[in-house]
Amino acid sequence: xxxxxxxxxxxxxxxxxxxxxxxxxxxxxxxxxxxxxxxxxxxxxxxxxxxxxxxxxxxxxxxxxxxxxxxxxxxxxxxxxxxxxxxxxxxxxxxxxxxxxxxxxxxxxxxxxxxxxxxxxxxxxxxxxxxxxxxxxxxxxxxxxxxxxxxxxxxxxxxxxxxxxxxxxxxxxxxxxxxxxxxxxxxxxxxxxxxxxxxxxxxxxxxxxxxxxxxxxxxxxxxxxxxxxxxxxxxxxxxxxxxxxxxxxxxxxxxxxxxxxxxxxxxxxxxxxxxxxxxxxxxxxxxxxxxxxxxxxxxxxxxxxxxxxxxxxxxxxxxxxx
Numbered sequence: 001x002x003x004x005x006x007x008x009x010x011x012x013x014x015x016x017x018x019x020x021x022x023x024x025x026x027x028x029x030x031x032x033x034x035x036x037x038x039x040x041x042x043x044x045x046x047x048x049x050x051x052x053x054x055x056x057x058x059x060x061x062x063x064x065x066x067x068x069x070x071x072x073x074x075x076x077x078x079x080x081x082x083x084x085x086x087x088x089x090x091x092x093x094x095x096x097x098x099x100x101x102x103x104x105x106x107x108x109x110x111x112x113x114x115x116x117x118x119x120x121x122x123x124x125x126x127x128x129x130x131x132x133x134x135x136x137x138x139x140x141x142x143x144x145x146x147x148x149x150x151x152x153x154x155x156x157x158x159x160x161x162x163x164x165x166x167x168x169x170x171x172x173x174x175x176x177x178x179x180x181x182x183x184x185x186x187x188x189x190x191x192x193x194x195x196x197x198x199x200x201x202x203x204x205x206x207x208x209x210x211x212x213x214x215x216x217x218x219x220x221x222x223x224x225x226x227x228x229x230x231x232x233x234x235x236x237x238x239x240x241x242x243x244x245x246x247x248x249x250x251x252x253x254x255x256x257x258x259x260x261x262x263x264x265x266x267x268x269x270x271x272x273x274x275x276x277x278x279x280x281x282x283x284x285x286x287x288x289x290x291x292x293x294x295x296x297x298x299x300x301x302x303x304x305x306x307x308x309x310x311x312x313x314x315x316x317x318x319x320x321x322x
Contacts, residue, residue, distance in 0.1 A: 002024075002025065002026045002027065002067055002068070003026070003027045003029075003065070003066045003067050003068070003091075004021050004026045004027065004028050004029070004066060004067065004068040004069070004070065005028075005029050005030075005031065005061070005064075005066045005068070005069045005070070005087075006018040006021070006028060006029070006030045006031070006070045006072065007030075007031050007051065007069070007070065007071045007072055007073045007074065007083070008030065008031070008032060008072040008073040009028075009030025009031070009032055009038070009043065009046070010030070010032050010035075010036040010037070010038060010039075011036065011160075011162050012156070012160045012161055012162045012163075012193070013072050013098065013156060013193065013196065014030070014070070014072035014073060015040070015160060016158075016159075016160060016193050016194075016196070016197050017070050017072065017197050017200060017201075018030050018040075018043065019040055019042070020197040020198070020201065021070075021201065022040075022041075022042035022043065023042075024201065026068075027044050028042065028043050028044060029043065029044050029045045029046075029047055029064070029066075030043055030045075030046055030047065031047045031048070031049065031051065031060065031061070032046065032047075032048060033048065033049070033050060033051075034046075034048035034049075047060040047061065048060070051073060051074075051079060051082065051083065052078075052079070052082065053082075054082050054085060054086065057082060057083060057085075057086040058086050061083075061086050061087060062086055064088070065088045065090060065091045065092075066087070066088075066091065066092060067091055067092065067093045067094075068092075068093060068094050068095075068096065068204050069083075069087060069092065069094075069095045069096065070096045070098075070200065070204075071083065071095065071096065071097050071098065072098045074097065074098075074133060075126070075129055075130065075133070076129045076132070076133055077129070077132045077133045077135070077136045079133065080097065080133045080136055080137060081136060084140065084146070089146070092147060093147060093204075094147050094148070094149055094203075094204045094205075094209075094210070095137070095146065095147060095148050095149075096148075096149050096150075096151070096200055096203060096204055097133065097134070097137055097148060097149075097150045097151070098151060098153070098200075099130045099131075099133070099134055099150050099151060099152045099213070100123075100126070100127060100130045100152055100153060101152045101153060101154045101215065101217070101267060101269050102120060102122075102123035102126055102127030102130060103117040103118075103120075103127050103128075103130050103131040103134065103152060104116070104117055104120065104127070105117065105118050105119075105120055106120050106121070106122065106265075108266050109266075109268065110268045110269065110270050111215070111268065111269050111270065112215070112269075112270040112272065112273070113152070113212075113213050113214065113215055113270075113273055117131040117134070118131060122263050122265050123263070134150055134213065137150065138211075141211045142211075147210055147211075148210075148211060149203045149204065149206075149209045149210065149211075149212060149213075149214070150212070150213035150214065151196075151199065151200060151203065151213070151214050151216045152213060152214065152215050152216060152269065153191050153196060153216040153217060154188065154189040154190060154191055154215075154216070154217040154267060154268075154269055155188060155189070155190045155191070155262065155267070156190070156191055156192075156193060156196060157190050157191075157192060157193065157289060157290070157293060158192050158193030158194060158289055158292060158293050158296075159193060159194075159292055159293055159295075159296035159300075160193065160296065161193070161293065162305070163261070163305070164261060164305035164306070164307040164309075165261045165262070166231065166290060166293045166294075166297070167297055167301055167305060168261050168305070168307070168309070169227075169228065169231045170231065170235060170293075170294060170297050172239060173231060173232055173235045173237050173238075173239050174235060174237065176237070176239055177239060178239055178240040178241070178242050178316055178319075179228060179239060179240070179241055179242065180241075180242045180243075180244050180259045180260065180312060180315045180316060180319075181224045181225070181228060181241050181242070181243060181244065181260060182224060182243070182244055182249075182256045182260055182264035183243035183244060183245040183246070184224075184246075184264070185223055186223065186224065186264055186265060186266045186267075187221040187222065187223060187266050187267075187268060188221070188222060188223075188224075188227075188262070188265075188266065188267040188268070189217040189218060189219065189220065189221055189222070189267065189268055189269060190217065190218060190222070190227075190286065190289070191216055191217045191218055191282050192218065192282060192284040192288075192289035192292075194284060194289075194292070195218065195280070195282035195283065195284050196216060196282070198280040199214075199216050199274070199279055199280040199281075199282065201280075202279045202280040203279050206277060206278070206279060208277040208278070208279075209277060209279060212273070212277070214271075214273055214274050214277075214279065215269035215270060215271050215273070215274065216269075216271070216274065216282070217269050217271060217282060218282040218283070218284065218285075218286075219269075219270075219271050219282075220285075220286070221268055222286060224260075224262075224264075225241065226286070227286070228241055230286050230287050230290055231290055233287065234287065234290045234291050234294045235294065242315065242316060242319045244259065244315055248315075248318070252311075252314075252318075254311055254315075257308055257309070258308070258309060258310060258311035259309050259311045259312050259315050260309065261307065261309065
């Protein structure tokens, strides 16, 4: 029997993992706050509660035992500690924690898993909180043998993305609207959601992955221009890309998140360890992944996105007046 608990299960990553586990024949429970309906079939039980409450976790999970726990909704050490306090360990084979590449200190090169972690000003408390959660889990593994595997993804994209990223590009391209992008040759990496779920499950069942952390990404580095030109190829329409240089950003006190859905930093991770331990290697090309994301966007996207890009029109207006 392969019993799995997915913390989450109704949004992007957690939903994709739950659906993939079901397709593989796992018996799957999901745990959410109950604010969204489950729009797919195959789960055994939809457990509902506040994961920040030990009492509610105990009520829903205290009598249950799982072989695999995929913790997608934990952001802090406290989130993890409360869940670990409640879960039974008798049949637990692996606890998978979704961390982030944001745990690393600022670095313009390629970060391996051994690169120093801590507070990165580009990511704020998000990366530090994930790193502290990792430290807590590593301590549990070394002191008590708690069976962990940690993944640190780069930017995740694909069908079901609830962040206004590729959908933002598709919106503007379809409407023929110019897109402001940060000037420069910063390089980043992306991981397609369909690859991510396969890597997670391969880590869950690999003895080599026990007690380890893995960077997770397609290892091809791309620029913002490459990202946008590929999106335009997928949509079949070209729009103007307006580069916003550093001087302009400084003059008008702008940061990239005011007009662009990504941080304007080089964000590159090594996946050598993933390869050495024979876990699933992301292989979906950017065009393949964006094409699938676009088909989802056309069919199922509900356009219900929140974002902080409040200077798009301001920048484009300034661009026209120069």
